[in-house]
Amino acid sequence: MVLGSGLLANATSVSWIQLLAVYGLPCLVLLWQLGRLLDSLWLQPRRLERELRSQGLRGTSYRFFTGDLREQGRMNKEAWSRPLPLRCHDIAPRVAPFLCGSVREHGRVSLSWFGPTPKVTIADPDLARRVLSDRSGHLEKPKFPALWKLLANGLSNHEGDKWARHRRLLNPAFHLEKIKCMIPEFSACCEELVSRWSESIGSDGWCELDVWPELQKLTGDAISRTAFGSSYLEGRKIFQLQTEQAERLVTNIRKILIPGYLSLPTKNNRRMYQINNEIESILRGLIGKRIQAMEGGESTKDDLLGLLLESNMRHTNENGKSSTGMTIEDVIEECKLFYFGGMETTSVLLTWIMVVLSMHPEWQDRAREEVLGLFGQDKPGYEGLNRLKTVTIIIYEVLRLYPPSIHLSRKTCREVEIGGVKYPAGVMIELSVLSMHRDINIWGDDAHQFKPERFAQGISKASKNPGAFLPFGWGPRICIGQNFALLEAKMALCMILQRFQFALASSYTHAPHTVVTLHPMHGAQIKLGLI
Template sequence: MAVLTTVLCALTAAWALKLLHAVWWKPKMIEKKLREQGIHGYPYKVVYGNTREMTELAREKGSEPAEQPHDILPRINPLLHDLATTHKKSFVVWYGTTPRVTIMEPDLIKEILDNKSGDFPKPKTNSFTHLFVSGLASYNGDKWAKHRKIVNPAFHIDKLKHMMPAFVVCTDDMVSKWRKLVNFMGSSEVDMSVEFQNLTGDVISRAAFGNNFEEGRLISLLQKEQGRLFLQSQMNISFPLLSYLPTKVNKRMKHINREVGSLLTRIIKKREKFIRAGEHRDDLLGLLLKSNLNQVQESNNSEAGMSMQDVIEECKLFYFAGQETTANLLTWTMILLSMHPEWQERAREEVFRVFGNDHTPANYDDLNRLKIVNMILLEVLRLYPSTSLIRTTRKETKLGELCLPAGVQLSMPLHLVHRDKEQWGDDVMEFKPERFSDAMIKETKDKAAYYPFGWGPRVCVGQDFAMAESKLAMAKILHNFSFELSPNYTHAPFAAVTLQPRYGAPIVLHKLPGVTTTAAVS
């Protein structure tokens, strides 16, 4: 009995020391090393880190009106804004026991994102994230390299051109619905945040799954719900044990994950049979499976390809990246063109100048002629990027003149870097698409000050897909309607999984004088 008591006491003491190391000694040692290098922030507090300061500042300042409409950081992250104002370039925020150092110098950002040796991997995903989406965007090392090699062919420009009919059909359906609303009353209020979620969901369903469009649409709806539940789960992210409890959110997320997995498994198995029979389709799934099969055959090794679960995760990523982020880009573009009608008119003049009164773009080459529309989309991505980039250190790592301890996350917040006066000038808070004219791009001090699709070897594989879809949608909208902000619109950007308008995006559409043609495939 005495021996058992001694063993239990020893185990308890060891557990207590390990806990003390995790919640106190290690964070305080990291904090000390960071301060010695000039990286400051709010002091670390046991277990909570700076989460209480985040909550208090959000309550105090999160609803304050901004001096300029596009100065959104004080609203979406008051703590980050406070620290950036005080410390300018590099500072630390504690998310529980995890230190997150903000990096704003373009040279250091480029060093992180260009790194090919694995010194700055993506942070490990938690169980909530895995239920929502993982895939290529969350992998590191050899697994990332294998998946990137297999996924790349599906997004080549020549393959993207074959998907344009799917883009056109979905966009024409949306525009046709709007025209009926506007023709009846002369104008109509529409919530763009809802409309573009539906549009991009339909586009990715048709472009990814082709003839399995209806099943793809069901997956889209389930993934949309999964995204909402994932956002709820993030409220408890500092308490990982909650992911194992049978809460209502957990049970529903796991059920959706199984249902989506089952739907995708049926679609994938059916498509694999077609491919083996020599029948191939140029949608994203078909291209992905063909590339996967080629990889296995060329290496004569099944391990060189992706498993069924790997393919499922990439399909789920198609939905998040292809639906959520593109919908946000289109939503913010409509809002900003409503705020800046002079640019709306310039874009519309370009669409009519390039395509005339009775034609809208129907192929990829058409879209490349829309220089002003492209400039507008790039400026919207500067001011309203969907998210930020995060990397981590697995061991003590050099970054420029810094020596970062293991276990430090590195945040490259697009909302801050895209608003750096040193890089963009004193008019950084203004909506000025001319920044992205060919002449101005050549004068940009450092291209790493702009990275809405990432940078370096991990640049987003779907950026051409997203830009083509967005250009097509905006061209067809501009060709058919003028628009303005509804009196019901409140400018309140907030950071959920991505940057979204908190109260939706009600826009009033007006019929263009003299335009009587319908948006049709040409």
């Protein structure tokens, strides 16, 4: 009897151990995960909020999980439903109503929430330059790795030694002397554009075009030729795929807070991964062929890919370690960034230039007079493009009023002091380019007006604070392709002005909004006439 009781007790003990093994450990793991989730979605945001508010920061209070995303989405939907009056350049309340309201209500430094992450918006140029010039390593670019890798995970997304190494290897490809050599390619692409437009002119001497997709095609062709030379037709395919990828990315941007969202087999996610695989397959083939040719003794071509590979191989040979250069995967990501940055920024800039000059024909006439005076009907050359004054100040003023990127972002990875406030790790810092570019205390009461003459004596004297003009960023991470973009924009604008006069079509709706960069929501319908 005693033996039977012992066996029963022993069996019961074993069963409890088995139950604990089967159910207990998974339950503990689940509780641990729930604890981490609670901390990241509630306890940590509340701690950070108390710490920031104790130092005098004002702004919105944290709302569980979504933060201000829902309110921001509601305000965007409402603002984007109403177009602006023609010739109205006060675009901030429509383009970024939440940000605009936050700066107006809480000042140049204000607190809001990107989901559970505190976001401090800075609209003070001096503080912005302090952030952009940081070399301490305490500030880094915000990372959405799985998402951004599907678009471009190159130089702009790297930090520390990897960023420094890639920047050093890329610099030779963007040296001004090398960019000068690309002028014939810019010119050829622009010639194709103006010839196509000329053929569209009707018997009355006019035609109507949506120039937005036309200018995207122009800059896509330009980056295809300058990046891959004779393989530019394959480059066109990349341009088309990346355009679709950017649009699909924006539909996902507000869903990235859901853990594992990009792993879900949704139709949009599957297509994004398919596009990424297609782009990488094309690039891998192009890069492989080029490396094989270079190793076979073929001379390096003066396109971006050739210059990058030459720089990379020279660096590797000099240092004797392949680990100090770029891998094939690194080169692929930089090429993806060539495309997105090179195509997107310049096409956005040219579109808004044509829209704004259609609104202000007096400045269009002045620019055309300068171009015809310098070049006549000849193709523009580098020296002439460098002497343009009216065209240059027009470009600067359009960049001020319609910056391609309306904000620049950083994230604290360690505690850092900015303007007397100590920001703990885990805070997103958003520099509002849109706000600084139109601050009446900096630019004057005419800050919302198109007045290119403010730049007549250069950027440093255009406002009370030269640090308020940040279309390409500033500091060590200033856009590496700014000379490329400005030279291409000047070439295209000159060749358009040589052939055409233009005005807004009656179907045009003034509705700028953000899709990664600042786009015309309903296109840019322009009436073109031969001069």
